[in-house]
Amino acid sequence: MDKLTEILKQKFGHTSFRDGQKEIIQQVIEGKDVIAILPTGMGKSLLFQLPAYLMKGTVVIVSPLLSLMQDQVEQLKMMGEKRVVAINSFLSFEQKESVFQNLSGYKFIFTSPEMLQNNRFNRALSSIQIAYVVADEAHCISQWGFDFRPDYLRISKWLQTFPKTSVLALTATATKKVVQEIKRTLHMKEPYEYVHSLDRPTIAYEVKQLDDQKEKVAWILGRITTTNGPGILYTQSRKKTESYVEELLKKGIRAAFYHAKMEQDDRVLIQQQFQQGKLDWICATNAFGMGIHKDNIRQIIHDHIPTSISSYMQEIGRAARDGKQSIASLVYTNSDVEQAFYVAMQDFPEEADIKLVYQTDDVQIQLSETTTRILNYWKEILSEQETMDLFYEIKQKKRMEIQKLFTLFQNEWCIREQLLNNFDEQLKERPINCCTVCSYGIHHVLTERTEQKEEEKQLNWKNRLNELLY
DNA sequence: CGGTTTCCTAGTATTAGGAAACCGGTGCTATACT
Numbered sequence: 001m002d003k004l005t006e007i008l009k010q011k012f013g014h015t016s017f018r019d020g021q022k023e024i025i026q027q028v029i030e031g032k033d034v035i036a037i038l039p040t041g042m043g044k045s046l047l048f049q050l051p052a053y054l055m056k057g058t059v060v061i062v063s064p065l066l067s068l069m070q071d072q073v074e075q076l077k078m079m080g081e082k083r084v085v086a087i088n089s090f091l092s093f094e095q096k097e098s099v100f101q102n103l104s105g106y107k108f109i110f111t112s113p114e115m116l117q118n119n120r121f122n123r124a125l126s127s128i129q130i131a132y133v134v135a136d137e138a139h140c141i142s143q144w145g146f147d148f149r150p151d152y153l154r155i156s157k158w159l160q161t162f163p164k165t166s167v168l169a170l171t172a173t174a175t176k177k178v179v180q181e182i183k184r185t186l187h188m189k190e191p192y193e194y195v196h197s198l199d200r201p202t203i204a205y206e207v208k209q210l211d212d213q214k215e216k217v218a219w220i221l222g223r224i225t226t227t228n229g230p231g232i233l234y235t236q237s238r239k240k241t242e243s244y245v246e247e248l249l250k251k252g253i254r255a256a257f258y259h260a261k262m263e264q265d266d267r268v269l270i271q272q273q274f275q276q277g278k279l280d281w282i283c284a285t286n287a288f289g290m291g292i293h294k295d296n297i298r299q300i301i302h303d304h305i306p307t308s309i310s311s312y313m314q315e316i317g318r319a320a321r322d323g324k325q326s327i328a329s330l331v332y333t334n335s336d337v338e339q340a341f342y343v344a345m346q347d348f349p350e351e352a353d354i355k356l357v358y359q360t361d362d363v364q365i366q367l368s369e370t371t372t373r374i375l376n377y378w379k380e381i382l383s384e385q386e387t388m389d390l391f392y393e394i395k396q397k398k399r400m401e402i403q404k405l406f407t408l409f410q411n412e413w414c415i416r417e418q419l420l421n422n423f424d425e426q427l428k429e430r431p432i433n434c435c436t437v438c439s440y441g442i443h444h445v446l447t448e449r450t451e452q453k454e455e456e457k458q459l460n461w462k463n464r465l466n467e468l469l470y
Numbered sequence: 471c472g473g474t475t476t477c478c479t480a481g482t483a484t485t486a487g488g489a490a491a492c493c494g495g496t497g498c499t500a501t502a503c504t
Contacts, residue, residue: 065497089499114498148496213473237494260496285495307495338471343494370497 007053008046011079018043020194025050028132028168033188035138035169035179038196041295041321044170045072048134052107057129061110062155064140066090067268068291069110076108083107087115100124113151116158130165135186137290138169139310142181146394147348148370150377156185167191173198173313175423198313198423202320204445205415205435206329216331220244220303223329225251227446229280231299232288234315236336236343240303241283248281255281258288289314295321299446302330305340308401309408309422325433327445330409340402348395349375351388358384414438 001009004022008014017025020036021043027034028051036047052059063069069086076084083106085099103109103124115121135141135155145152159167167186174182183191210216220233225248235241241257248255256270256279267287273279275294282288286306297319306312320326349357349371356366357375367375378387408418415435417427430438433445 112498118499144496149498151498239494287496311496335472339473339494342471346494347496 003054004050007050011053012046012050014046020196021046024168024192024194027192028166029054031132031166033167033169033186033191034194035182035188035191036194036196037171037174037179037198038194039198039200039317040172042196044136045075047170048132048136048168049076049108052131055131057131058104058106059108059131059134060125061108061134061136062113062116063110063136064112064144065290066112068136069112071291072110073108081107084110086110087121088112089115096120104128113149113155117151117154122158122161126161130162132166132168133159133162135167135169135182137171138182138186139171139174139178139314141185142178143310145185147374150374153185153377156187159187172317173310173423175310178310197428198425199416199420199427200317200320201429201431202323202325203316204325204327204431204433204439205316205419206327207409207415207436208329208331209410210331210333212333213335216303216333217244217247219331220301221247221251223299223301224248224253224255224281226449228298228449230274230277230294230297231281231301232297232315232318233281233283233301233303234288234306235283235285236304236339238285241285244283248283253281254279255283258282258284260285260287286311286315289318292318294318296324297321298324298326300326300328302328303332304336305330305332305402305406305409307340307344307398309405309419310401312405313419313423325445327433332409337402337406340406341399344398344402345395347371349391354384354387354391358387412437 004025005016008017019042020038024034024036024047028047036044038044048059048061061069061072063072066086066088069088070090073084073086085106085108087096087099087109088111091099097120099106100120101124104127111121140149141152141155159165167188169182169186169188169191171182179193182188208219210219221244224231224233233241233244235244238257238259238261241259245255245257256273258267258270262270270279270282271288271292274282275292300316300319302312302315306315316328319328347368347370349367353367353371354375357372357379375387378390382390404422408415408422411418414427414430414437416430416438420427433439
Protein backbone atom coordinates (compact mmCIF):
# COMPACT_ATOMS: atom_id res chain seq x y z
CA MET A 1 0.00 0.00 0.00
CA ASP A 2 1.36 3.44 -0.87
CA LYS A 3 1.67 6.19 1.66
CA LEU A 4 -1.38 8.16 0.55
CA THR A 5 -3.69 5.18 0.74
CA GLU A 6 -2.24 4.31 4.08
CA ILE A 7 -3.09 7.71 5.53
CA LEU A 8 -6.48 7.59 3.85
CA LYS A 9 -7.21 4.40 5.73
CA GLN A 10 -5.63 5.35 9.00
CA LYS A 11 -6.94 8.91 9.37
CA PHE A 12 -10.07 8.93 7.25
CA GLY A 13 -11.24 5.34 7.36
CA HIS A 14 -11.58 4.88 3.58
CA THR A 15 -9.91 2.13 1.61
CA SER A 16 -9.76 3.80 -1.79
CA PHE A 17 -9.80 7.21 -3.45
CA ARG A 18 -12.59 8.52 -5.61
CA ASP A 19 -12.14 9.93 -9.10
CA GLY A 20 -9.41 12.51 -9.24
CA GLN A 21 -8.79 12.72 -5.52
CA LYS A 22 -5.40 11.02 -5.51
CA GLU A 23 -4.00 13.10 -8.37
CA ILE A 24 -5.16 16.34 -6.79
CA ILE A 25 -3.70 15.43 -3.42
CA GLN A 26 -0.38 14.48 -5.00
CA GLN A 27 -0.16 17.85 -6.74
CA VAL A 28 -0.90 19.68 -3.51
CA ILE A 29 1.83 17.76 -1.72
CA GLU A 30 4.29 18.60 -4.47
CA GLY A 31 3.58 22.25 -3.84
CA LYS A 32 1.73 22.97 -7.07
CA ASP A 33 -1.21 25.34 -7.33
CA VAL A 34 -4.39 23.37 -7.91
CA ILE A 35 -7.88 24.31 -9.04
CA ALA A 36 -10.46 21.58 -8.65
CA ILE A 37 -14.01 21.83 -9.92
CA LEU A 38 -16.14 18.99 -8.68
CA PRO A 39 -19.71 18.51 -7.48
CA THR A 40 -20.53 18.79 -3.79
CA GLY A 41 -20.45 15.45 -2.09
CA MET A 42 -17.46 14.28 -4.12
CA GLY A 43 -15.14 14.37 -1.13
CA LYS A 44 -13.87 17.91 -1.37
CA SER A 45 -12.78 18.22 2.24
CA LEU A 46 -10.46 15.25 1.90
CA LEU A 47 -8.56 17.16 -0.76
CA PHE A 48 -7.35 19.78 1.68
CA GLN A 49 -7.34 17.64 4.81
CA LEU A 50 -5.19 14.72 3.71
CA PRO A 51 -2.14 16.57 2.32
CA ALA A 52 -1.82 18.35 5.69
CA TYR A 53 -0.63 15.10 7.22
CA LEU A 54 2.23 14.76 4.77
CA MET A 55 3.40 18.35 4.87
CA LYS A 56 5.06 20.57 7.39
CA GLY A 57 3.22 23.62 8.62
CA THR A 58 -0.31 24.89 8.94
CA VAL A 59 -3.12 24.86 6.37
CA VAL A 60 -5.09 28.10 6.07
CA ILE A 61 -8.60 27.60 4.72
CA VAL A 62 -10.49 30.67 3.56
CA SER A 63 -14.20 30.00 3.84
CA PRO A 64 -17.21 32.18 2.91
CA LEU A 65 -19.50 31.39 5.84
CA LEU A 66 -19.10 31.19 9.59
CA SER A 67 -21.38 28.16 9.69
CA LEU A 68 -19.21 26.39 7.15
CA MET A 69 -16.13 26.98 9.28
CA GLN A 70 -17.83 25.72 12.43
CA ASP A 71 -18.97 22.69 10.53
CA GLN A 72 -15.51 21.82 9.23
CA VAL A 73 -13.91 22.38 12.63
CA GLU A 74 -16.40 20.01 14.20
CA GLN A 75 -15.86 17.42 11.49
CA LEU A 76 -12.09 17.44 12.04
CA LYS A 77 -12.50 17.28 15.80
CA MET A 78 -14.76 14.27 15.39
CA MET A 79 -11.94 12.61 13.50
CA GLY A 80 -9.73 13.19 16.49
CA GLU A 81 -7.86 16.22 15.15
CA LYS A 82 -7.45 18.71 17.99
CA ARG A 83 -5.11 21.16 16.26
CA VAL A 84 -7.91 23.00 14.50
CA VAL A 85 -9.43 26.44 14.99
CA ALA A 86 -11.80 28.88 13.29
CA ILE A 87 -10.58 32.45 13.54
CA ASN A 88 -13.56 34.76 13.11
CA SER A 89 -15.89 37.06 15.00
CA PHE A 90 -17.12 34.22 17.20
CA LEU A 91 -13.86 34.59 19.11
CA SER A 92 -13.54 37.40 21.65
CA PHE A 93 -10.55 39.72 21.55
CA GLU A 94 -8.89 37.75 24.34
CA GLN A 95 -9.58 34.40 22.69
CA LYS A 96 -8.09 35.66 19.42
CA GLU A 97 -4.97 36.88 21.25
CA SER A 98 -4.42 33.54 22.87
CA VAL A 99 -4.87 31.72 19.52
CA PHE A 100 -2.45 34.11 17.78
CA GLN A 101 0.22 33.50 20.40
CA ASN A 102 0.12 29.79 19.78
CA LEU A 103 -0.65 29.83 16.06
CA SER A 104 1.94 27.26 15.05
CA GLY A 105 0.22 24.80 17.33
CA TYR A 106 -2.64 24.50 14.82
CA LYS A 107 -2.64 22.25 11.80
CA PHE A 108 -5.83 23.74 10.33
CA ILE A 109 -6.92 27.36 10.52
CA PHE A 110 -10.32 28.26 9.09
CA THR A 111 -10.99 31.91 8.50
CA SER A 112 -12.92 34.49 6.48
CA PRO A 113 -11.56 36.73 3.74
CA GLU A 114 -12.44 39.71 5.97
CA MET A 115 -10.32 38.38 8.81
CA LEU A 116 -7.32 38.13 6.49
CA GLN A 117 -7.22 41.94 6.64
CA ASN A 118 -6.63 41.88 10.40
CA ASN A 119 -3.10 43.16 11.13
CA ARG A 120 -2.63 41.27 14.35
CA PHE A 121 -3.64 38.04 12.61
CA ASN A 122 -1.24 38.65 9.75
CA ARG A 123 1.68 39.35 12.05
CA ALA A 124 1.01 36.05 13.78
CA LEU A 125 0.67 34.28 10.43
CA SER A 126 3.96 35.59 9.12
CA SER A 127 5.78 33.99 12.01
CA ILE A 128 4.59 30.46 11.28
CA GLN A 129 5.07 28.04 8.41
CA ILE A 130 2.08 27.81 6.09
CA ALA A 131 1.79 24.50 4.24
CA TYR A 132 -0.72 25.83 1.70
CA VAL A 133 -3.74 28.09 1.41
CA VAL A 134 -7.16 26.74 0.49
CA ALA A 135 -9.88 28.83 -1.14
CA ASP A 136 -13.03 26.89 -0.34
CA GLU A 137 -16.08 27.70 -2.51
CA ALA A 138 -13.70 29.69 -4.70
CA HIS A 139 -16.45 30.87 -7.06
CA CYS A 140 -17.31 33.38 -4.32
CA ILE A 141 -14.27 35.37 -5.47
CA SER A 142 -15.97 36.35 -8.69
CA GLN A 143 -19.54 35.98 -7.48
CA TRP A 144 -19.15 38.29 -4.46
CA GLY A 145 -15.81 40.05 -4.77
CA PHE A 146 -16.75 42.82 -7.18
CA ASP A 147 -20.01 44.08 -5.74
CA PHE A 148 -20.69 42.48 -2.38
CA ARG A 149 -17.69 41.35 -0.36
CA PRO A 150 -14.61 43.22 -1.59
CA ASP A 151 -12.36 41.38 0.81
CA TYR A 152 -12.63 38.46 -1.57
CA LEU A 153 -10.60 40.53 -4.03
CA ARG A 154 -8.22 41.68 -1.30
CA ILE A 155 -7.07 38.06 -0.99
CA SER A 156 -4.95 38.83 -4.04
CA LYS A 157 -2.79 41.38 -2.23
CA TRP A 158 -2.81 39.36 0.94
CA LEU A 159 -1.34 36.35 -0.88
CA GLN A 160 1.60 38.44 -2.05
CA THR A 161 2.74 38.49 1.56
CA PHE A 162 3.19 34.74 1.24
CA PRO A 163 4.78 34.41 -2.20
CA LYS A 164 6.04 30.88 -1.78
CA THR A 165 2.78 29.43 -0.55
CA SER A 166 0.80 27.30 -2.98
CA VAL A 167 -2.94 27.59 -3.30
CA LEU A 168 -5.72 25.03 -3.64
CA ALA A 169 -8.99 26.41 -5.02
CA LEU A 170 -12.16 24.34 -4.68
CA THR A 171 -15.59 24.91 -6.16
CA ALA A 172 -18.54 23.05 -7.61
CA THR A 173 -19.23 25.26 -10.62
CA ALA A 174 -17.14 27.64 -12.65
CA THR A 175 -17.23 28.85 -16.20
CA LYS A 176 -13.95 29.42 -18.05
CA LYS A 177 -14.16 33.12 -17.22
CA VAL A 178 -14.68 32.42 -13.53
CA VAL A 179 -11.74 30.02 -13.54
CA GLN A 180 -9.64 32.80 -15.08
CA GLU A 181 -10.71 35.21 -12.37
CA ILE A 182 -9.91 32.70 -9.64
CA LYS A 183 -6.48 32.02 -11.13
CA ARG A 184 -5.68 35.71 -11.45
CA THR A 185 -6.85 36.64 -7.97
CA LEU A 186 -4.98 33.76 -6.36
CA HIS A 187 -1.82 34.30 -8.46
CA MET A 188 -1.87 30.74 -9.71
CA LYS A 189 1.01 29.82 -11.95
CA GLU A 190 0.20 27.02 -14.35
CA PRO A 191 -2.04 25.29 -11.84
CA TYR A 192 -3.04 21.67 -12.05
CA GLU A 193 -6.68 21.77 -13.14
CA TYR A 194 -9.13 19.05 -12.35
CA VAL A 195 -12.58 19.45 -13.82
CA HIS A 196 -15.21 16.86 -13.02
CA SER A 197 -18.25 16.63 -15.27
CA LEU A 198 -20.99 18.97 -14.11
CA ASP A 199 -23.72 16.73 -15.52
CA ARG A 200 -26.09 15.30 -12.95
CA PRO A 201 -27.84 12.50 -14.87
CA THR A 202 -30.34 11.77 -12.11
CA ILE A 203 -31.68 15.31 -12.03
CA ALA A 204 -34.45 15.84 -14.58
CA TYR A 205 -35.15 19.40 -15.71
CA GLU A 206 -38.63 20.83 -15.96
CA VAL A 207 -39.32 24.36 -17.11
CA LYS A 208 -42.74 25.93 -17.30
CA GLN A 209 -43.88 29.39 -18.31
CA LEU A 210 -47.16 30.61 -16.84
CA ASP A 211 -49.22 33.74 -17.38
CA ASP A 212 -49.36 35.37 -13.98
CA GLN A 213 -48.20 35.19 -10.39
CA LYS A 214 -51.38 33.65 -9.00
CA GLU A 215 -51.25 30.81 -11.47
CA LYS A 216 -47.63 30.24 -10.57
CA VAL A 217 -48.26 30.08 -6.84
CA ALA A 218 -51.17 27.69 -7.39
CA TRP A 219 -49.03 25.45 -9.57
CA ILE A 220 -46.23 25.31 -7.00
CA LEU A 221 -48.55 24.66 -4.06
CA GLY A 222 -50.22 21.94 -6.11
CA ARG A 223 -46.92 20.32 -6.90
CA ILE A 224 -45.67 20.36 -3.33
CA THR A 225 -48.89 19.06 -1.82
CA THR A 226 -49.24 16.17 -4.25
CA THR A 227 -45.69 14.94 -4.71
CA ASN A 228 -42.96 13.76 -2.43
CA GLY A 229 -40.14 15.76 -0.92
CA PRO A 230 -37.77 16.41 0.56
CA GLY A 231 -37.33 19.56 -1.45
CA ILE A 232 -36.25 23.15 -1.58
CA LEU A 233 -38.41 25.91 -3.01
CA TYR A 234 -36.28 28.88 -4.01
CA THR A 235 -38.02 32.23 -4.22
CA GLN A 236 -36.71 35.67 -4.94
CA SER A 237 -37.91 37.53 -1.84
CA ARG A 238 -37.87 36.87 1.89
CA LYS A 239 -41.52 37.73 2.20
CA LYS A 240 -42.49 35.08 -0.33
CA THR A 241 -40.61 32.36 1.54
CA GLU A 242 -42.85 33.12 4.49
CA SER A 243 -46.12 33.29 2.59
CA TYR A 244 -45.47 29.98 0.82
CA VAL A 245 -44.80 28.33 4.16
CA GLU A 246 -48.00 29.74 5.60
CA GLU A 247 -49.98 28.13 2.76
CA LEU A 248 -48.10 24.85 2.97
CA LEU A 249 -48.60 24.51 6.71
CA LYS A 250 -52.35 24.94 6.19
CA LYS A 251 -52.20 21.97 3.86
CA GLY A 252 -50.31 19.85 6.33
CA ILE A 253 -46.88 20.01 4.75
CA ARG A 254 -43.92 20.05 7.12
CA ALA A 255 -42.31 23.20 5.79
CA ALA A 256 -40.23 26.08 7.10
CA PHE A 257 -38.75 29.23 5.62
CA TYR A 258 -35.14 30.32 5.55
CA HIS A 259 -33.61 33.66 4.66
CA ALA A 260 -30.84 36.01 5.70
CA LYS A 261 -32.94 38.29 7.88
CA MET A 262 -33.63 35.49 10.35
CA GLU A 263 -31.79 35.00 13.62
CA GLN A 264 -28.67 32.91 13.20
CA ASP A 265 -29.97 30.39 15.76
CA ASP A 266 -33.21 29.89 13.85
CA ARG A 267 -31.31 29.36 10.64
CA VAL A 268 -29.16 26.67 12.21
CA LEU A 269 -32.22 24.99 13.72
CA ILE A 270 -34.17 24.92 10.45
CA GLN A 271 -31.22 23.54 8.54
CA GLN A 272 -30.71 20.81 11.13
CA GLN A 273 -34.37 19.83 11.13
CA PHE A 274 -34.33 19.59 7.36
CA GLN A 275 -31.18 17.48 7.41
CA GLN A 276 -32.65 15.19 10.03
CA GLY A 277 -35.80 14.66 7.98
CA LYS A 278 -38.07 16.53 10.40
CA LEU A 279 -39.01 18.98 7.67
CA ASP A 280 -39.94 18.07 4.11
CA TRP A 281 -39.75 21.46 2.45
CA ILE A 282 -37.64 24.54 2.89
CA CYS A 283 -38.84 27.73 1.23
CA ALA A 284 -35.77 29.87 0.94
CA THR A 285 -33.95 32.72 -0.73
CA ASN A 286 -30.51 32.06 -2.16
CA ALA A 287 -29.18 32.31 1.41
CA PHE A 288 -29.94 28.59 1.80
CA GLY A 289 -27.51 26.20 0.30
CA MET A 290 -23.84 26.13 1.09
CA GLY A 291 -22.98 23.57 3.71
CA ILE A 292 -26.16 21.50 3.58
CA HIS A 293 -25.56 17.86 4.35
CA LYS A 294 -28.50 16.04 2.90
CA ASP A 295 -28.23 13.55 0.11
CA ASN A 296 -31.87 12.62 -0.51
CA ILE A 297 -33.27 15.94 -1.72
CA ARG A 298 -35.72 14.92 -4.45
CA GLN A 299 -37.01 18.24 -5.73
CA ILE A 300 -35.73 21.75 -6.27
CA ILE A 301 -38.34 24.28 -7.37
CA HIS A 302 -37.65 27.82 -8.54
CA ASP A 303 -40.45 30.38 -8.73
CA HIS A 304 -38.21 32.93 -10.43
CA ILE A 305 -35.21 33.37 -12.71
CA PRO A 306 -31.98 33.10 -10.71
CA THR A 307 -29.26 35.70 -11.33
CA SER A 308 -26.93 33.47 -13.33
CA ILE A 309 -26.49 30.02 -14.83
CA SER A 310 -23.85 29.32 -12.19
CA SER A 311 -26.12 30.11 -9.27
CA TYR A 312 -28.87 28.06 -10.88
CA MET A 313 -26.46 25.12 -11.16
CA GLN A 314 -25.40 25.54 -7.54
CA GLU A 315 -29.01 25.54 -6.38
CA ILE A 316 -30.28 22.57 -8.36
CA GLY A 317 -27.03 20.72 -7.61
CA ARG A 318 -28.26 20.25 -4.06
CA ALA A 319 -30.65 17.54 -5.26
CA ALA A 320 -29.88 13.87 -5.80
CA ARG A 321 -26.56 13.59 -4.01
CA ASP A 322 -27.50 9.97 -3.33
CA GLY A 323 -27.64 9.48 -7.08
CA LYS A 324 -31.35 8.70 -7.11
CA GLN A 325 -33.87 10.18 -9.50
CA SER A 326 -34.78 13.77 -8.66
CA ILE A 327 -36.30 16.75 -10.44
CA ALA A 328 -35.49 20.44 -10.77
CA SER A 329 -38.52 22.50 -11.75
CA LEU A 330 -38.55 26.14 -12.69
CA VAL A 331 -41.77 28.08 -13.11
CA TYR A 332 -41.74 31.64 -14.34
CA THR A 333 -43.84 34.41 -15.80
CA ASN A 334 -42.63 37.02 -18.23
CA SER A 335 -42.49 39.70 -15.55
CA ASP A 336 -40.01 37.60 -13.55
CA VAL A 337 -37.22 38.55 -15.92
CA GLU A 338 -37.58 42.24 -15.16
CA GLN A 339 -37.80 41.40 -11.47
CA ALA A 340 -34.54 39.49 -11.70
CA PHE A 341 -32.84 42.43 -13.39
CA TYR A 342 -34.09 44.80 -10.77
CA VAL A 343 -33.10 42.68 -7.78
CA ALA A 344 -29.63 42.13 -9.19
CA MET A 345 -29.14 45.83 -9.81
CA GLN A 346 -30.82 47.46 -6.82
CA ASP A 347 -27.73 47.67 -4.66
CA PHE A 348 -25.57 48.90 -7.52
CA PRO A 349 -24.14 52.36 -7.16
CA GLU A 350 -25.44 55.03 -9.52
CA GLU A 351 -23.07 57.48 -11.18
CA ALA A 352 -24.05 60.07 -8.57
CA ASP A 353 -23.15 57.66 -5.76
CA ILE A 354 -19.72 57.05 -7.24
CA LYS A 355 -19.11 60.80 -7.53
CA LEU A 356 -20.21 61.27 -3.95
CA VAL A 357 -17.80 58.65 -2.64
CA TYR A 358 -14.90 60.16 -4.57
CA GLN A 359 -15.65 63.66 -3.35
CA THR A 360 -16.67 63.05 0.23
CA ASP A 361 -15.23 60.91 2.97
CA ASP A 362 -18.31 60.26 5.03
CA VAL A 363 -21.16 59.04 2.88
CA GLN A 364 -22.55 56.45 5.28
CA ILE A 365 -25.83 58.27 5.75
CA GLN A 366 -26.72 58.53 2.09
CA LEU A 367 -25.65 55.15 0.72
CA SER A 368 -26.33 51.62 1.84
CA GLU A 369 -23.69 49.85 3.87
CA THR A 370 -22.85 47.46 1.03
CA THR A 371 -22.55 50.23 -1.56
CA THR A 372 -20.32 52.32 0.69
CA ARG A 373 -18.02 49.44 1.49
CA ILE A 374 -17.69 48.30 -2.09
CA LEU A 375 -17.06 51.80 -3.43
CA ASN A 376 -14.47 52.48 -0.78
CA TYR A 377 -12.64 49.41 -1.99
CA TRP A 378 -12.56 50.60 -5.60
CA LYS A 379 -11.67 54.13 -4.51
CA GLU A 380 -8.43 52.71 -3.11
CA ILE A 381 -7.27 51.35 -6.44
CA LEU A 382 -9.16 53.10 -9.25
CA SER A 383 -9.84 56.64 -10.42
CA GLU A 384 -13.38 57.99 -10.47
CA GLN A 385 -13.68 57.44 -14.20
CA GLU A 386 -12.28 53.92 -14.00
CA THR A 387 -14.80 53.02 -11.31
CA MET A 388 -17.61 54.45 -13.43
CA ASP A 389 -16.49 52.34 -16.37
CA LEU A 390 -16.05 49.26 -14.21
CA PHE A 391 -19.54 49.44 -12.79
CA TYR A 392 -21.01 50.05 -16.19
CA GLU A 393 -19.27 46.88 -17.30
CA ILE A 394 -20.30 44.84 -14.24
CA LYS A 395 -23.89 45.97 -14.70
CA GLN A 396 -23.86 44.87 -18.35
CA LYS A 397 -22.40 41.52 -17.36
CA LYS A 398 -25.02 40.93 -14.67
CA ARG A 399 -27.79 41.73 -17.11
CA MET A 400 -26.29 39.35 -19.62
CA GLU A 401 -26.02 36.53 -17.09
CA ILE A 402 -29.72 36.79 -16.32
CA GLN A 403 -30.62 37.16 -19.98
CA LYS A 404 -28.59 34.08 -20.86
CA LEU A 405 -30.43 31.93 -18.35
CA PHE A 406 -33.80 33.28 -19.46
CA THR A 407 -33.02 32.61 -23.12
CA LEU A 408 -31.90 29.12 -22.22
CA PHE A 409 -35.27 28.35 -20.68
CA GLN A 410 -37.12 29.71 -23.68
CA ASN A 411 -35.09 27.92 -26.31
CA GLU A 412 -36.49 24.74 -27.73
CA TRP A 413 -33.24 22.94 -27.03
CA CYS A 414 -32.36 20.38 -24.42
CA ILE A 415 -31.90 22.19 -21.10
CA ARG A 416 -29.26 19.77 -19.91
CA GLU A 417 -27.20 20.27 -23.05
CA GLN A 418 -27.47 24.03 -22.87
CA LEU A 419 -26.47 24.13 -19.21
CA LEU A 420 -23.42 21.95 -19.88
CA ASN A 421 -22.43 23.91 -22.96
CA ASN A 422 -22.32 27.03 -20.85
CA PHE A 423 -19.45 25.39 -18.96
CA ASP A 424 -17.82 24.25 -22.20
CA GLU A 425 -18.88 20.68 -21.61
CA GLN A 426 -20.62 18.38 -24.09
CA LEU A 427 -23.36 15.98 -23.07
CA LYS A 428 -22.02 12.43 -23.35
CA GLU A 429 -25.07 10.38 -22.63
CA ARG A 430 -28.66 11.52 -22.38
CA PRO A 431 -30.55 10.04 -19.43
CA ILE A 432 -34.08 8.75 -20.01
CA ASN A 433 -35.50 11.44 -17.75
CA CYS A 434 -33.75 14.39 -19.29
CA CYS A 435 -35.81 17.55 -19.52
CA THR A 436 -39.19 18.91 -20.62
CA VAL A 437 -37.82 19.81 -24.04
CA CYS A 438 -36.37 16.52 -25.17
CA SER A 439 -37.64 13.73 -23.02
CA TYR A 440 -40.89 11.79 -22.90
CA GLY A 441 -39.98 9.90 -19.78
CA ILE A 442 -40.12 12.83 -17.43
CA HIS A 443 -43.53 11.96 -16.07
CA HIS A 444 -42.01 8.94 -14.39
CA VAL A 445 -39.88 11.13 -12.21
CA LEU A 446 -42.38 12.20 -9.58
CA THR A 447 -44.20 10.07 -7.08
CA GLU A 448 -47.32 10.81 -5.14
CA ARG A 449 -46.91 12.43 -1.80
CA THR A 450 -47.42 10.14 1.12
CA GLU A 451 -47.74 11.01 4.77
CA GLN A 452 -44.47 9.69 6.05
CA LYS A 453 -42.88 10.81 9.22
CA GLU A 454 -39.55 9.04 9.06
CA GLU A 455 -36.88 9.58 6.54
CA GLU A 456 -36.17 5.87 5.96
CA LYS A 457 -39.65 5.26 4.65
CA GLN A 458 -38.98 7.70 1.87
CA LEU A 459 -36.19 5.66 0.44
CA ASN A 460 -38.52 3.69 -1.82
CA TRP A 461 -39.57 6.98 -3.37
CA LYS A 462 -38.39 6.35 -6.86
CA ASN A 463 -40.07 2.98 -7.14
CA ARG A 464 -43.57 4.30 -7.02
CA LEU A 465 -44.09 5.90 -10.35
CA ASN A 466 -46.94 8.21 -10.95
CA GLU A 467 -48.03 10.46 -13.66
CA LEU A 468 -48.24 13.91 -12.22
CA LEU A 469 -46.56 16.37 -14.44
CA TYR A 470 -49.17 17.37 -16.89
C1' DC B 471 -39.68 47.59 -13.53
C1' DG B 472 -43.85 45.31 -11.89
C1' DG B 473 -46.44 43.30 -8.18
C1' DT B 474 -48.94 43.86 -3.99
C1' DT B 475 -50.72 46.47 -0.31
C1' DT B 476 -52.67 50.51 1.56
C1' DC B 477 -55.26 54.39 1.39
C1' DC B 478 -58.83 57.35 -0.17
C1' DT B 479 -63.15 58.58 -1.85
C1' DA B 480 -67.76 58.35 -3.33
C1' DG B 481 -71.94 58.53 -1.21
C1' DT B 482 -74.64 56.03 2.05
C1' DA B 483 -74.12 50.14 1.39
C1' DT B 484 -70.42 48.77 4.01
C1' DT B 485 -67.93 48.04 -0.65
C1' DA B 486 -65.97 48.97 -5.37
C1' DG B 487 -62.33 51.04 -7.86
C1' DG B 488 -58.46 53.67 -8.61
C1' DA B 489 -54.44 56.14 -7.20
C1' DA B 490 -50.46 56.20 -4.41
C1' DA B 491 -47.14 54.07 -1.59
C1' DC B 492 -44.31 50.31 -0.91
C1' DC B 493 -41.18 46.64 -1.77
C1' DG B 494 -37.76 43.49 -3.91
C1' DG B 495 -30.66 38.65 -2.44
C1' DT B 496 -26.33 37.09 -0.96
C1' DG B 497 -22.16 38.03 4.83
C1' DC B 498 -18.47 39.37 7.16
C1' DT B 499 -16.65 42.42 11.44
C1' DA B 500 -16.51 46.04 14.90
C1' DT B 501 -18.78 48.77 18.22
C1' DA B 502 -22.08 50.79 21.17
C1' DC B 503 -25.59 49.79 24.15
C1' DT B 504 -28.73 46.82 27.00
